[in-house]
Amino acid sequence: MQERNGHARTCPMNFSLSLSQANLIQVQGSTSLVQAFVSLTSGNSAQVTVSAQGIPAATEILFAPTSGRPSFATAMTIASSAGTPLGQFNITILATGGGLQKSATLSFQVVPIVHNVAVVSASVQGTAIVGSVVLINATVANYGSLAEDLELRASANSTLVSDQVVSKLAPTATYIGQLVWNTTGFSPGTYAIIVAVPPIQGEKSLSDNIREAGQILLTQSQGPPPASPSPAASGGNGPAFIYGRQLAIVAGIAEAAIVFLIVLRRNRKSSTRNSSDPRSSRHSVSDS
Incomplete structure (x- = not known):
């Protein structure tokens, strides 16, 4: 309010309108919520009413609240039905009051129900x-x-x-x-x-x-690893295996030598007995 020439003068109200989102994609037969904001920019606040135009068939928009003094916010509940046509629509949101009308556009797209x-x-x-x-x-x-x-x-x-x-x-x-x-x-x-x-x-x-x-x-679960086979069992030819073969050969030769010595000793004893026997001498003379 201003004074001029001693008289009070009321400043005209000015306000703006905006939406929480400019685009809305909605499944056919579902409900969505969009916020509208009416903001006082100058002057004295007065009653402002909100409404919508260009709503597609079988679709309903409810405002809560439907009016107020700027600045205020209103919730728009947008409900489509099975009869709402598919496609894209431009819905105009209006805010009217104090001799002014402001508008905002909501791009509203209705898509079919898809389960995938x-x-x-x-x-x-x-x-x-x-x-x-x-x-x-x-x-x-x-x-x-x-x-x-x-x-x-x-x-x-x-x-x-x-x-x-x-x-x-x-x-x-x-x-x-x-x-x-x-x-x-x-x-x-x-x-x-x-x-x-x-x-x-x-x-x-x-x-x-x-x-x-x-x-x-x-x-299957793995058990303990099998024991490593001996070189002889595995047919190996490592140093240990060669050394073992050499020992076996030496042992065999030694055993054969012992047997030979035993036989030789027995033969010598037998010859000694025959030469000392008198009967052997008589047989020799008689034969001659």
Whole structure:
């Protein structure tokens, strides 16, 4: 309020209108919230009413509050329905009061309901020992238009070995996790690991709901290493083996020499006895 020539004069109000966001993408049949701000820029505050124009069919916008004195904020609840047409619309938000009208444009796009989740990647280690725990890496994504609850499963040769629940995965969001497989009780061998997400109700694209993580070889636990065979048993020809052969040869020669000496000594004793026997001499004379 200003005074001129002794008379009070009221300053006209001026205000601005802005939105918390200029663009809104909404799934058909859902609800969104946008804030509108009416800000006093000059003058004395007066009542201002907010409204909307250019609303698509079967769509409703509610303001809370519907009016106020700047500066104030109002929450716009925008609700579409199954009958709201798909496409892009420009909704004009109006703020009227004090002989003024301000406007702001909201770009409003209605998209269909889409349920589409996918296994983006999966991997597993190449080998493991029976009884150990195997970690299966998996990444899933939500390509749909609504937040989804989904189940992540891992199978080994068609046998379900692990699963977990992922809650409220937002549109365009991804989840990176690990599935745990306890291999106790499984037979040694090669197993193909498959990671899958069961179809969401209403999901039409199912080709990306399953992915092979790879193959893993399960082996028995390793025992203590066998004892090293002796050089003779292994047919080796190392220094120890050669030395052993030499000892065996020497021992054989020594044994043969001892036997020879024993036989020679016996023969000598026998010859001595024959030469000293008188009967042997008489036989010799008689024969002559």
